[in-house]
Amino acid sequence: MVKPPAGAETGGGQQIYFVKDVAVMRAALVNEFGGPSAIEYGTAPRPVPGPGEVLIRVAGTSFNPSDIGLRSGLLREVLPVEPPFVIGADVSGTVETVGEGATGFVPGDRVIGRLDRGGAAAEYAVAAAADLAAAPVSVPLAEAAAIPVAGLTAWQALFEHGRVEAGMRVLVNGAGGGVGMFAVQLARHAGARVVATASPRSARAVRNYGADEIVDYTRAPLSEAGPVDLVLHLVPGDASGPLELVRPGGRLVSITGPVAVPPGSPVETAHFVARNDAAQLAELVALVDAGAVRVEAAVRPLAEAAAVHREAEAGRVRGKVVLAP
Numbered sequence: 001m002v003k004p005p006a007g008a009e010t011g012g013g014q015q016i017y018f019v020k021d022v023a024v025m026r027a028a029l030v031n032e033f034g035g036p037s038a039i040e041y042g043t044a045p046r047p048v049p050g051p052g053e054v055l056i057r058v059a060g061t062s063f064n065p066s067d068i069g070l071r072s073g074l075l076r077e078v079l080p081v082e083p084p085f086v087i088g089a090d091v092s093g094t095v096e097t098v099g100e101g102a103t104g105f106v107p108g109d110r111v112i113g114r115l116d117r118g119g120a121a122a123e124y125a126v127a128a129a130a131d132l133a134a135a136p137v138s139v140p141l142a143e144a145a146a147i148p149v150a151g152l153t154a155w156q157a158l159f160e161h162g163r164v165e166a167g168m169r170v171l172v173n174g175a176g177g178g179v180g181m182f183a184v185q186l187a188r189h190a191g192a193r194v195v196a197t198a199s200p201r202s203a204r205a206v207r208n209y210g211a212d213e214i215v216d217y218t219r220a221p222l223s224e225a226g227p228v229d230l231v232l233h234l235v236p237g238d239a240s241g242p243l244e245l246v247r248p249g250g251r252l253v254s255i256t257g258p259v260a261v262p263p264g265s266p267v268e269t270a271h272f273v274a275r276n277d278a279a280q281l282a283e284l285v286a287l288v289d290a291g292a293v294r295v296e297a298a299v300r301p302l303a304e305a306a307a308v309h310r311e312a313e314a315g316r317v318r319g320k321v322v323l324a325p
């Protein structure tokens with residue numbers, strides 16, 4: 001069981017960490033940085049919403065590769081969270097209580113959002129009301145937890161950094177993953193022609209998301225995809241292969257690392273880390289409810305969080321996995 005943070009057992013700490021007659025909750029905790037077994041499915045203090053925040057009864061949190069960095073400590077410089085902490089950046093659930101000054105939501109509202117410092121892999125989580133959007137009505141609430149991190153990343157890659165336009169030929173490199181699921185559908189919705197890389201295990205799903213052409217990256221050279229106007233590079237590692245496919249004046253947007261471009265290259269490149277944007281999240285939700293973007297996720301019990309991390313590190317997780325408390 002996690003130790004309550006310093007001060008929790010004394011004086012005002014009681015007010016901070018215990019609500020009504022329910023003091024604690026089940027949660028997937030990291031008590032010290034480490035491998036998948038550093039995740040303990042245990043008990044944590046139930047959080048209390050501060051000013052501008054709401055308390056959410058969690059329906060689901062989805063696994064993201066960055067959870068591995070958070071758990072292992074590799075992302076410590078970028079996301080300064082010290083153990084003990086609860087993992088989980090994506091949240092879907094129902095507003096339970098509303099903190100002072102939090103506007104836009106009332107108890108009972110179904111919401112989704114992205115928690116930059118985690119905390120969603122639990123029965124309850126707090127979030128800034130300003131970071132949330134109403135959940136889609138057409139998707140089971142737990143599965144809607146697949147949307148925020150992956151959906152916002154795909155949105156910002158395509159519309160902000162990629163400046164996608166109808167008629168462009170877009171390569172989604174790494175379309176089989178969570179970000180790819182949204183990127184393929186959003187690019188198609190924008191009127192682009194989509195060529196996607198996917199291995200056989202993901203080919204059918206990627207085709208169903210609307211990819212016009214699929215290159216099996218385990219068998220065929222990437223050159224079969226080109227030339228393209230825009231590349232979304234969603235896989236870790238060298239981007240020089242996809243860079244060669246971009247037409248002069250085109251762009252390559254990487255979400256996995258900076259891209260080295262030869263001097264004088266006629267190709268524009270960008271690398272970015274996605275940010276919270278509740279308005280974009282609401283637009284994504286509207287597309288989901290309009291049937292333009294499909295959300296697919298395997299839902300598993302939160303108690304399997306460590307197992308999901310183990311499977312992900314072994315490359316055995318495909319698409320989005322939602323953990324439900």
Ligand SMILES: NC(=O)c1ccc[n+]([C@@H]2O[C@H](COP(=O)([O-])OP(=O)(O)OC[C@H]3O[C@@H](n4cnc5c(N)ncnc54)[C@H](OP(=O)(O)O)[C@@H]3O)[C@@H](O)[C@H]2O)c1
Binds near residue numbers: 180
């Ligand atoms: N910058 C940001 O803000 C940001 C945000 C979110 C994610 N990310 C990063 O972006 C990456 C993708 O995230 P994700 O959530 O989509 O991951 P994910 O769901 O784990 O998907 C990864 C997918 O990559 C595919 N893949 C692996 N090697 C490949 C290759 N050589 N060529 C083509 N596809 C390959 C696999 O597809 P198959 O099933 O087809 O084999 C796999 O399903 C991760 O590294 C993540 O950390 C960055």
